[in-house]
Amino acid sequence: xxxxxxxxxxxxETTGVxxxxxxxxxxxxxxxxxxxxxxEAPAIIAANREDLERGRLSGTPESMLDRLALDVGRxxxxxxGLQQIAxxxxxxxxxxxxxxxxxxxxxQKLRVPxxxxxxxxxxxxxxxxxxxxxxxxxxxxxxxRGGSSALSSNRQIVEVLHNALANTSMxxxxxxxxxxxxxxxxxxxxxxxxxxxxxxxxxxxxLIQNVVLNATVPVIETGAGICHTYLDASALPEMAQNISxxxxxxxxxxxxxxxTLLVHKDYANEYxxxxxxxxxxxxxxxxxCQETLSFVPWALPATLEDYATExxxxxxxxxxxxxxxxxMQHIAQYGTKHSECIVTEDPDNASRFLQExxxxxxxxxxxxxxxxxxxxxxxxxIGISTQKLHARGPMGLPALTSTKYKIYGTGQIRG
Amino acid sequence: xxxxxxxxxxxxETTGVxxxxxxxxxxxxxxxxxxxxxxEAPAIIAANREDLERGRLSGTPESMLDRLALDVGRxxxxxxGLQQIAxxxxxxxxxxxxxxxxxxxxxQKLRVPxxxxxxxxxxxxxxxxxxxxxxxxxxxxxxxRGGSSALSSNRQIVEVLHNALANTSMxxxxxxxxxxxxxxxxxxxxxxxxxxxxxxxxxxxxLIQNVVLNATVPVIETGAGICHTYLDASALPEMAQNISxxxxxxxxxxxxxxxTLLVHKDYANEYxxxxxxxxxxxxxxxxxCQETLSFVPWALPATLEDYATExxxxxxxxxxxxxxxxxMQHIAQYGTKHSECIVTEDPDNASRFLQExxxxxxxxxxxxxxxxxxxxxxxxxIGISTQKLHARGPMGLPALTSTKYKIYGTGQIRG
Numbered sequence: 001x002x003x004x005x006x007x008x009x010x011x012x013e014t015t016g017v018x019x020x021x022x023x024x025x026x027x028x029x030x031x032x033x034x035x036x037x038x039x040e041a042p043a044i045i046a047a048n049r050e051d052l053e054r055g056r057l058s059g060t061p062e063s064m065l066d067r068l069a070l071d072v073g074r075x076x077x078x079x080x081g082l083q084q085i086a087x088x089x090x091x092x093x094x095x096x097x098x099x100x101x102x103x104x105x106x107x108q109k110l111r112v113p114x115x116x117x118x119x120x121x122x123x124x125x126x127x128x129x130x131x132x133x134x135x136x137x138x139x140x141x142x143x144x145r146g147g148s149s150a151l152s153s154n155r156q157i158v159e160v161l162h163n164a165l166a167n168t169s170m171x172x173x174x175x176x177x178x179x180x181x182x183x184x185x186x187x188x189x190x191x192x193x194x195x196x197x198x199x200x201x202x203x204x205x206x207l208i209q210n211v212v213l214n215a216t217v218p219v220i221e222t223g224a225g226i227c228h229t230y231l232d233a234s235a236l237p238e239m240a241q242n243i244s245x246x247x248x249x250x251x252x253x254x255x256x257x258x259x260t261l262l263v264h265k266d267y268a269n270e271y272x273x274x275x276x277x278x279x280x281x282x283x284x285x286x287x288x289c290q291e292t293l294s295f296v297p298w299a300l301p302a303t304l305e306d307y308a309t310e311x312x313x314x315x316x317x318x319x320x321x322x323x324x325x326x327x328m329q330h331i332a333q334y335g336t337k338h339s340e341c342i343v344t345e346d347p348d349n350a351s352r353f354l355q356e357x358x359x360x361x362x363x364x365x366x367x368x369x370x371x372x373x374x375x376x377x378x379x380x381x382i383g384i385s386t387q388k389l390h391a392r393g394p395m396g397l398p399a400l401t402s403t404k405y406k407i408y409g410t411g412q413i414r415g
Numbered sequence: 416x417x418x419x420x421x422x423x424x425x426x427x428e429t430t431g432v433x434x435x436x437x438x439x440x441x442x443x444x445x446x447x448x449x450x451x452x453x454x455e456a457p458a459i460i461a462a463n464r465e466d467l468e469r470g471r472l473s474g475t476p477e478s479m480l481d482r483l484a485l486d487v488g489r490x491x492x493x494x495x496g497l498q499q500i501a502x503x504x505x506x507x508x509x510x511x512x513x514x515x516x517x518x519x520x521x522x523q524k525l526r527v528p529x530x531x532x533x534x535x536x537x538x539x540x541x542x543x544x545x546x547x548x549x550x551x552x553x554x555x556x557x558x559x560r561g562g563s564s565a566l567s568s569n570r571q572i573v574e575v576l577h578n579a580l581a582n583t584s585m586x587x588x589x590x591x592x593x594x595x596x597x598x599x600x601x602x603x604x605x606x607x608x609x610x611x612x613x614x615x616x617x618x619x620x621x622l623i624q625n626v627v628l629n630a631t632v633p634v635i636e637t638g639a640g641i642c643h644t645y646l647d648a649s650a651l652p653e654m655a656q657n658i659s660x661x662x663x664x665x666x667x668x669x670x671x672x673x674x675t676l677l678v679h680k681d682y683a684n685e686y687x688x689x690x691x692x693x694x695x696x697x698x699x700x701x702x703x704c705q706e707t708l709s710f711v712p713w714a715l716p717a718t719l720e721d722y723a724t725e726x727x728x729x730x731x732x733x734x735x736x737x738x739x740x741x742x743m744q745h746i747a748q749y750g751t752k753h754s755e756c757i758v759t760e761d762p763d764n765a766s767r768f769l770q771e772x773x774x775x776x777x778x779x780x781x782x783x784x785x786x787x788x789x790x791x792x793x794x795x796x797i798g799i800s801t802q803k804l805h806a807r808g809p810m811g812l813p814a815l816t817s818t819k820y821k822i823y824g825t826g827q828i829r830g
Contacts, residue, residue, distance in 0.1 A: 016747075016771055099792055105781055107791060114803050115773070193627065197803050212608065216628050218804045239826040246828035332431075354821045356431060358530070366520055366824025375829065376522060376820075377514055388529050388612050388817035389633045390805040402803035405791075406769045409781025411654040413661035414790065 004143075004188040007176040008195040011116045011141035014171040018139045019113050021169060023090040026137055029170035034082040036164035037129065037157070041075045047156035048125065055149055068123045068150055078129045081380070085133040088379045091398045092139045106408040111401045113139035115197035118189050120211055122203040123147035128154050131202070132161065132175050134382045138400040141174040143196065145189055147203075148181030155179060190215040197402075202383050205310060220390060220399070222383035225255035225338035226310050227368045230327040230353070232344030233266040239365060240267070240343045241275055246367040247341065249282050253312045255384060256339050256371040260307060260317040262327045268295060268320045276318070284314045291320040307334045324349050331357055338386050339368035360386060360393035419558075419603040422591040423610040426531045426556035429586040433554045434528050436584060438505040441552055444585035449497040451579035452544065452572070456490045462571035463540065470564055483538045483565055493544045496795070500548040503794045506813045507554045521823040526816045528554035530612035533604050535626055537618040538562035543569050546617070547576065547590050549797050553815040556589040558611065560604055562618075563596030570594060605630040612817075617798050620725060635805060635814070637798035640670035640753035641725050642783045645742040645768070647759035648681040654780060655682070655758045656690055661782040662756065664697050668727045670799060671754050671786040675722060675732040677742045683710060683735045691733070699729045706735040722749045739764050746772055753801050754783035775801060775808035 001009075037044070048070040055065050097109040117140045119131045128146055135142035146154045158177040165172040178185050189199065190211060198218050201211035205224040212221050229247050231240045247258035263272055268291070276296040279286055286292075287302035302317045307330070321327045324342075331340055341363035342353040350364040361371045371394060373381020378396030385391045391399035416424075452459070463485040470480050512524040532555045534546045543561055550557035561569045573592040580587040593600050604614065605626060613633050616626040620639040627636050644662050646655045662673035678687055683706070691711040694701060701707075702717035717732045722745070736742045739757075746755055756778035757768040765779040776786040786809060788796020793811030800806045806814035 015773070019773075020770065101790070101792060105785060112773075213631050216630075218633065218802060220804070236826075242826060242828050250829055355435065358430070358434075358527075359819070361820040361822060363822045364824060366822055366827040367829055369829040370520060370822065370827070371820075375516070377516060387633060389635070392818050393820050403807050404774070405776040405786075405808050407776060407778045407781055407785065409779060411651075411657060412781040412785070413657050414665055414782055414784040 002188060003180050004178055004185050004192065005195070007178060008116060008143050008189075008192055010173040011143050011176045012195055014141050014174040015113065015115050017171055018136075018141060018174055019092070021139060023092075025169040026090065026139065027086040029165060029168040030082045030086040030133055030137060032164045032168050033129075033133070033161050034079040034086075036160050037075055037079040037082070040160040041072050044075060044153065044156050044160065045070055045072070047152040050152040051150055060149065064123065068125065068153070070125060070153060074126070078126050081126075081130055082133045085137050085380055088137065088397060090137065091401050096403060103412050104410060105412055108406045108408075109403050110406060111398070112404045114400060114402050116141045116143060116195060117400065118143045118145070118192070118196045118199040118217065120145045120186055120189065120199060120201045120203075120207065121147065122207060123149040125150045125153040125157060127202055128157050128177070129161070131382065134380060134397065134400060136170060136174060138397050140400055141176070143176045143178065143189065145178040145186055151179060151181060186210070187214065190217060193217050200383055220383070220385050220395070221387040222385055223255045224310060224336045224386060225257070225384075226259045226308070226334055226336045227256060227339045227341075228260050228262055228331050228335060229258050229341045229343065229368065230262040230321075230324075230331075231264060231267050232324065232342060232346060232349055233264040234345040235264075235267055235343040236345060237271045240271070241278055243341065243343055243365070243367050244275065245278060245282070247369055248279070248316050249284055249314065250367075250369055252314055254369075255310075256368050257312070258316065258368060259309065259311055260319060260330075260334065262330060263318060263320050264327075265291075265320050265322055268292070272296065272318075272320075279316060282314075284316050287315065287317050289319040292318045310336070324352060328353065328357055331359075335359060336386055338384065339363065339371040341366065341368050360384065417603060418595050419593055419600050419607065420610070422593060423531060423558050423604075423607055425588040426558050426591045427610055429556050429589040430528065430530050432586050433551075433556060433589055434507075436554060438507075440584040441505065441554065442501040444580060444583040445497045445501040445548055445552060447579045447583050448544075448548070448576050449494040451575050452490055452494040452497070455575040456487050459490060459568065459571050459575065460485055460487070462567040465567040466565055475564065479538065483540065483568070485540060485568060489541070493541050496541075496545055497548045500552050500795055503552065503812060505552065506816050511818060518827050519825060520827055523821045523823075524818050525821060526813070527819045529815060529817050531556045531558060531610060532815065533558045533560065533607070533611045533614040533632065535560045535601055535604065535614060535616045535618075535622065536562065537622060538564040540565050540568040540572060542617055543572050543592070544576070546797065549795060549812065549815060551585060551589060553812050555815055556591070558591045558593065558604065560593040560601055566594060566596060601625070602629065605632060608632055615798055635798070635800050635810070636802040637800055638670045639725060639751045639801060640672070640799075641674045641723070641749055641751045642671060642754045642756075643675050643677055643746050643750060644673050644756045644758065644783065645677040645736075645739075645746075646679060646682045647739065647757060647761060647764055648679040649760040650679075650682055650758040651760060652686045655686070656693055658756065658758055658780070658782050659690065660693060660697070662784055663694070663731050664699055664729065665782075665784055667729055669784075670725075671783050672727070673731065673783055674724065674726055675734060675745075675749065677745060678733060678735050679742075680706075680735050680737055683707070687711065687733070687735075694731060697729075699731050702730065702732050704734040707733045725751070739767060743768065743772055746774075750774060751801055753799065754778065754786040756781065756783050775799065
């Protein structure tokens with residue numbers, strides 16, 4: 001039996017116990033896990049150093065090494081994340097619906113765990129703890145497959161968590177780490193129908209596309225974001241500038257940041273040059289449509305491929321449009337249904353944009369950077385779903401649950 | 416461009432208009448469709464006769480021809496189905512959640528259509544109308560791929576519906592029928608990410624398994640049901656007999672009928688023989704475990720494969736178990752997470768069974784035959800989901816929807 005099948009089976013065997021744990025038992029396990037991470041920080045940091053050294057030797061860029069690196073401060077904040085999950089309300093067992101039928105049947109729809117969740121992710125060891133915490137809080141078992149460049153860190157973290165769970169009601173087999181660094185272990189997970197109930201990919205677009213296009217297990221697609229901000233003719237210039245600057249430059253590396261700014265031609269006439277200067281001041285490279293170049297001489301010409309690219313970097317496309325419809329057509333063609341914004345003082349245009357643009361989150365006069373579980377008030381998120389099935393947008397704890405009908409009868413049969 | 420891609424694109428182009436139709440406009444279209452079906456019944460029956468003749472020539476069994484056959488009565492009841500869908504509440508536009516954030520952002524979670532739904536099904540032309548009605552009512556476009564043995568009927572039905580839609584606000588391209596009878600057109604649909612938002616298979620287990628194992632488009636798995644009824648030691652004999660007879664024999668061909676009866680050894684001692692006689696009286700073939708054979712001499716020995724078979728027929732496995740745990744273990748091993756029942760007067764055992772058995776619908780003292788959208792009071796169903804993602808159990812109109820966040824700001828940016 002391969003490591004993947006073996007560990008998925010071990011995880012599945014715990015689902016009955018997990019589904020019956022009380023909220024108190026689950027929260028206690030999370031707090032014990034948090035304590036253990038803090039206490040064992042030196043061992044985790046030592047293991048992390050192995051990953052970093054291997055990364056340096058193989059020429060991994062500094063920015064990626066930075067995302068991989070752990071120190072006491074980062075481990076404390078990871079542990080704090082578990083404590084925050086512990087205080088969130090537990091959705092499991094909630095009654096979502098009660099139906100009384102004329103024949104006397106009482107039907108109750110309840111929230112239950114999904115079962116076994118597979119998480120496939122890259123080289124960020126914080127995801128290991130974060131995903132484990134969210135899955136266990138919702139009574140799910142979890143099979144983690146992190147990037148091989150973080151393997152030593154992940155192995156040490158999971159060992160610490162397993163030891164911690166030994167003193168709790170939470171079965172330690174509910175948490176499994178796939179250690180096989182070969183791509184084949186990912187492929188195997190993708191086809192593990194019957195053992196995994198869902199796979200959630202977390203990472204860049206190539207990782208996500210590989211999962212979406214090859215999995216036969218149900219997938220929740222997350223993340224990829226080509227987000228637009230449209231400055232309508234009536235946009236207030238200060239607000240337009242604040243929102244577009246925030247959407248692009250506050251943290252360009254994340255999925256809810258802006259890649260293309262669409263500007264109404266009237267707005268462009270008056271304000272595009274000064275707005276472009278603001279972007280230049282913060283070192284954002286500009287790529288513009290033909291018309292944009294006449295306002296912003298230092299911009300490079302934008303290609304169709306640029307419009308279809310998630311830069312996650314200090315680069316911005318600018319396109320001038322003649323009206324709302326042209327803006328919405330551009331979004332329909334190039335958007336990834338993540339987050340889209342209109343800045344306008346015209347309520348009809350705002351209303352049309354929010355109604356007609358097909359995306360998880362549509363904004364009137366606010367930065368797309370708010371598409372986030374914490375910013376929405378969910379207290380945590382397992383990712384941002386860009387698909388339409390099951391969950392859409394930031395996914396809090398309820399996105400990690402399924403439902404079940406309990407039906408209470410007194411001998412009813414169907415006529 | 417292939418027929419599948421072409422028609423899926425045409426369908427997708429209508430999603431904007433569909434999402435903005437009022438409930439009144441959608442209901443009017445459904446009623447116009449119902450009228451047209453009644454009026455054009457002769458043309459539909461003539462086309463259906465072609466399918467039946469082709470079926471007879473190729474040796475299709477009578478039971479399958481019966482499911483394919485249409486007459487005025489059946490067409491009227493299909494039309495009536497559309498009228499029933501028209502009077503159901505429209506979930507689209509419902510506000511599911513309103514969140515006011517401390518920074519003043521107002522976040523609204525609304526129900527929206529899924530987009531384009533692919534339906535892959537077999538030779539029942541009523542599914543053509545039924546699925547179209549449910550999808551259009553929820554503002555979804557639909558791409559239908561029915562069994563080739565019903566092609567003439569389906570083609571005629573869709574022509575009638577298209578003509579009817581020409582006089583309504585509903586774009587006729589929202590309804591598409593794939594006519595290519597080759598299996599390759601199904602394979603093509605399964606990979607149509609970006610054009611289809613979800614595929615729902617409706618049919619036997621081989622059709623469903625093909626879709627689940629080969630689709631890269633998100634799938635809602637429906638249908639396959641190996642359902643159990645467990646008669647506990649304290650079950651009342653009359654109720655136990657009524658429920659198990661109903662679960663097996665009221666309509667054996669459907670997914671919520673029982674395939675295996677689990678009997679507590681004490682109950683078996685007193686009542687199994689008389690219960691088996693009742694099944695014999697209605698011509699149900701019995702296959703039993705070793706112990707069952709000592710009570711029911713005319714039963715055949717049940718194999719492990721029998722326990723894993725969805726008969727959909729007048730055949731029943733009987734297995735004697737020593738306690739509730741053994742019953743639940745058998746269900747965990749052989750069940751398909753569809754519908755499971757315990758008959759007992761012991762409230763603790765009932766409570767454990769309903770809590771611990773992992774299935775879409777778990778019953779105490781009622782027949783599993785109630786797992787059905789109509790019986791649950793949903794007024795209609797597109798199928799019964801046996802997966803845990805998105806929808807579980809009978810799927811009414813809300814299962815055909817997604818959600819969208821509309822966020823109203825006054826210039827908020829993220830700090």
